[in-house]
Amino acid sequence: MHKFHISAMLILLLGLIGCDRREPVIPAEGAEAAPAYGDTIIMGSIGDASNLLPVLASDSASSDIAGMVYNGLVRYDKNLQIEGDLAESWEISEDNLTITFHLRDGVTWHDGAPFTSEDVLFTYRLYIDPKTPTAYAERYRQVESAEAPDPHTFRVTYRKPLATALISWGMPVLPKHLLEGQEITESPLSRAPIGTGPYRFVEWKPGEKIVLEANSDYYEGKPYIKRMVYRIIPDLSTMFLELQSGGLDYMGLTPLQYDKQTDTPAFKRRYNKFRYAASSYTYMGYNLKRPMFQDKRIRQALAYALNKEEIIEGVLLGLGQVATGPYKPETWVYNPDVRRYPYSPEKAKALLSEAGWIDSDGNGFLDKDGEPLSFTIITNQGNDQRIKTAEIIQRRLREIGVDVNLRVVEWASFLKEFVNPGNFDAIILGWTIPPDPDAYNVWHSSKTGPQELNFINFKNEEVDELLEKGRRTLDQSERQKIYYRFQEILAEEQPYTFLYVPDALPVVAARFRGIDPAPNGIMYNFIKWYVPEKEQRFKR
Amino acid sequence: MVKYLSKRLLMMIPLLLGITLISFIVIHLAPGEPTDIQTELNPEASTELKERLRAQYNLDKPLMVQYGIWLGRIARLDFGNSFSQDRRPVAAKIAERLPITILINILSIVLILLVAVPIGILSAIRRNSLFDRSTTIFVFLGFATPSFWLALLLMDFLGVRLGIFPVAGLKSLGYDYLGWGGKFLDIAHHLVLPVFVSAFGGLAGFSRYMRSNMLEVIRQDYVLTARAKGLPERLVIYKHALRNALLPVITILGLSVPGLIGGSVIFETIFAIPGMGKLFYDGVMMRDYPLIMGVLVIGAILTLVGNLIADLSYALTDPRIRKA
Numbered sequence: 001m002h003k004f005h006i007s008a009m010l011i012l013l014l015g016l017i018g019c020d021r022r023e024p025v026i027p028a029e030g031a032e033a034a035p036a037y038g039d040t041i042i043m044g045s046i047g048d049a050s051n052l053l054p055v056l057a058s059d060s061a062s063s064d065i066a067g068m069v070y071n072g073l074v075r076y077d078k079n080l081q082i083e084g085d086l087a088e089s090w091e092i093s094e095d096n097l098t099i100t101f102h103l104r105d106g107v108t109w110h111d112g113a114p115f116t117s118e119d120v121l122f123t124y125r126l127y128i129d130p131k132t133p134t135a136y137a138e139r140y141r142q143v144e145s146a147e148a149p150d151p152h153t154f155r156v157t158y159r160k161p162l163a164t165a166l167i168s169w170g171m172p173v174l175p176k177h178l179l180e181g182q183e184i185t186e187s188p189l190s191r192a193p194i195g196t197g198p199y200r201f202v203e204w205k206p207g208e209k210i211v212l213e214a215n216s217d218y219y220e221g222k223p224y225i226k227r228m229v230y231r232i233i234p235d236l237s238t239m240f241l242e243l244q245s246g247g248l249d250y251m252g253l254t255p256l257q258y259d260k261q262t263d264t265p266a267f268k269r270r271y272n273k274f275r276y277a278a279s280s281y282t283y284m285g286y287n288l289k290r291p292m293f294q295d296k297r298i299r300q301a302l303a304y305a306l307n308k309e310e311i312i313e314g315v316l317l318g319l320g321q322v323a324t325g326p327y328k329p330e331t332w333v334y335n336p337d338v339r340r341y342p343y344s345p346e347k348a349k350a351l352l353s354e355a356g357w358i359d360s361d362g363n364g365f366l367d368k369d370g371e372p373l374s375f376t377i378i379t380n381q382g383n384d385q386r387i388k389t390a391e392i393i394q395r396r397l398r399e400i401g402v403d404v405n406l407r408v409v410e411w412a413s414f415l416k417e418f419v420n421p422g423n424f425d426a427i428i429l430g431w432t433i434p435p436d437p438d439a440y441n442v443w444h445s446s447k448t449g450p451q452e453l454n455f456i457n458f459k460n461e462e463v464d465e466l467l468e469k470g471r472r473t474l475d476q477s478e479r480q481k482i483y484y485r486f487q488e489i490l491a492e493e494q495p496y497t498f499l500y501v502p503d504a505l506p507v508v509a510a511r512f513r514g515i516d517p518a519p520n521g522i523m524y525n526f527i528k529w530y531v532p533e534k535e536q537r538f539k540r
Numbered sequence: 541m542v543k544y545l546s547k548r549l550l551m552m553i554p555l556l557l558g559i560t561l562i563s564f565i566v567i568h569l570a571p572g573e574p575t576d577i578q579t580e581l582n583p584e585a586s587t588e589l590k591e592r593l594r595a596q597y598n599l600d601k602p603l604m605v606q607y608g609i610w611l612g613r614i615a616r617l618d619f620g621n622s623f624s625q626d627r628r629p630v631a632a633k634i635a636e637r638l639p640i641t642i643l644i645n646i647l648s649i650v651l652i653l654l655v656a657v658p659i660g661i662l663s664a665i666r667r668n669s670l671f672d673r674s675t676t677i678f679v680f681l682g683f684a685t686p687s688f689w690l691a692l693l694l695m696d697f698l699g700v701r702l703g704i705f706p707v708a709g710l711k712s713l714g715y716d717y718l719g720w721g722g723k724f725l726d727i728a729h730h731l732v733l734p735v736f737v738s739a740f741g742g743l744a745g746f747s748r749y750m751r752s753n754m755l756e757v758i759r760q761d762y763v764l765t766a767r768a769k770g771l772p773e774r775l776v777i778y779k780h781a782l783r784n785a786l787l788p789v790i791t792i793l794g795l796s797v798p799g800l801i802g803g804s805v806i807f808e809t810i811f812a813i814p815g816m817g818k819l820f821y822d823g824v825m826m827r828d829y830p831l832i833m834g835v836l837v838i839g840a841i842l843t844l845v846g847n848l849i850a851d852l853s854y855a856l857t858d859p860r861i862r863k864a
Binding site: 048051133191208237244245413452 | 570571572576577578579580581582585586587589590592593596624625626627628633636637692695696699700703706707708709710711713808809810811812814818819825827
């Protein structure tokens, strides 16, 4: 009896072991095989999507998938210049107030219904409807009127010229015939979207995966890769193990994984690693309401006292670059010639003593009028890079006699108790860098109220003027001048010490070809990716 | 018995009310609100939008009014809609995560019992033997090993290097194309590592508990009597001692009923299993009040029911309590 049980267990166990051994795919040597249709790409995602109606969602997983299912009127091309998407062309009136979009002919929704300008008008009205709980209504507040004079023309008029007007029409257009007259928050499309995009929705297993399939009627032609599977794997270590076992074809690596764990010939044979500047920067901001930070020389001294290269080496293993302002290096708006602060403790000390901070009692800390130079840096829990950055900064500032305390706070308390009420000395945080340089909400002096984003209370009249002018100017070379000057002021004033722009480190299985890294990353030409027929792994 | 039962059931109502009220107040004490995820640090969100979103969720009303609204809905067995961006019914969100959580928990409890009870008995009988000492070390090793660390090591060794088991997830990509038996094997294959890891840490508690029960029972007079009248040792241990030593285990099993719906966040995150732990954790992080309350209410009810079942089954199995 007992023996029977044991052997039955053994058979079961062997059966389990036997099935589903994944063989790594090794690409044919040097053969640049021809593009072919078919195969599946499995992409790793840390979080599940929340809502596939883009008007209601603000998380990155949802927007990644929405980007495959829907189209906007315009989009960013590989070099981050605006190009037509559902709009074939557009005209901007002499006074910069009216944009007329000419829409593509013959585009259909995934259910076969034709796409027309009525859909665009409907989507616009949905965004500005007070009943729609969306975080994106603000973009369209300046619109005076919108109309759809014929099925292939959409015209929108603004009260004042707005630099971000054109790209704001890159929002996903939603199908009027499926959403009209319904409560948007109860629409089934939030779980099963229908768009015009290159991939159509197949299924969503919450917390597990989302599956999309190539849209053979896509207006730019059918994408090569037949199916996309987003697998939700909340842990980066697990994701990396899944990648190595063949359970994933695409993920974003951490600097440690990129630098130390993937540097083997075996890994390089199976995967291609990519590296380019991510669209975000990390900074240390100073609360300018605090008396000690009101003196520009103190902020400049702190910038000299930090070794940014060392922070990038220590925190990102060198996979990033020094930030000098709020823009991404090598984009049209980035000013490479602003004042820099190379690591120099001597200059830092000189500036501090010029401002009156000297070590008068010989205890190793600088002081002035009996008060030591001491402040607390806060950052949020859950972001290791920021915490490590803070620790390196703490040590370097200690060396020039500045006493720094660290405080790491859970996200919600961090915002409610510290950031919003302006209850902090210095803060380490990051911002994303949007492709459009308008930075009004973060730097304009009118945005220093509670819950607003200029929480360091930066007020500079020239910056205010530049920001107002910048968002009303449409000509790119004009705008470049404006934002060049803006960066010069920030570099001189140092309200933030800009620390680093990290690198994005995606990895893709080697069987996928046609990937062409550009300023816009690698995903922009996804419909042109392909797997040569011999190397295809999933046949159905 | 009927009177006792109805009294116990009636007592549960004020208890539940108290639990929900305290939970409701405590979760609202934490800073942050469900609308934050859409509006905080979002350059496009205006103050007016923030207020409008708050009003849509009734967050602008006094706390007690909000509790009243919630209570009114729950009385009609409506858990309400989630405050997260998907706005789905809380009941649906919980329902889709419950089966897998319960399955893994039951499997791991069964595995724990299958391994821990024999270990406990044997190490009590052969007290201070090599077996006793080595299993003690083994189960405490399990207790002390961080589950995420063990999970990652096993995934790397068995999943990546040897390729015997899938690294994470519940189903293979081709699951939908498999037959009935294939689907069963596929899920079983995926469950081996998670169930092993979750059971490994629980061995210590149960086996030590079993061991000490057994030791206590063996010292009793009736065991002495049984031996004295010349019964074989097998019969003494398995008939007279074991039955009595198993009694307290029932209580523990009853108390672990609410644990069946609770998952571990770390464990589910590592294995990419969409279970209750992750759902609840994400709910707390997003301040998704209806979801948090929904999970808490179910947990509270199960705790109360579990206690009741433990008491009842104790009475059924132990004549001393039944008569008292």
